[in-house]
Amino acid sequence: MNLYVSNLMSQVTDQDLMKLFSTYGQVSSVKVITDRNTGVSRGFGFVVMPQQTEADKAIRELDGKNVEGRSISVAEARQRTY
DSSP, X not given: OEEEEESOOTTXXXXXXXXXXXXXXXXXXXXXXXXXXXXXXXXEXXXXXXXXXXXXXXXXXXXXXXXXXXEOEEEEOOOOOO
């Protein structure tokens, strides 16, 4: 399941999200989205967790949780439409 994580502090890295989400199960990949020009985090990212039950638990327990001083939002990512 692909998860969308938002309201991240600019200091949060891929490794930080990997550590946070791996406590709920297997994590296939993590990507904090950064600005192309500055390299600074845009405040959101994506986490892929292959097991549905583990991803659902991560959503329930992490949505609204305080991470690095901000209350993050975690939800299932929507398919991109063009």
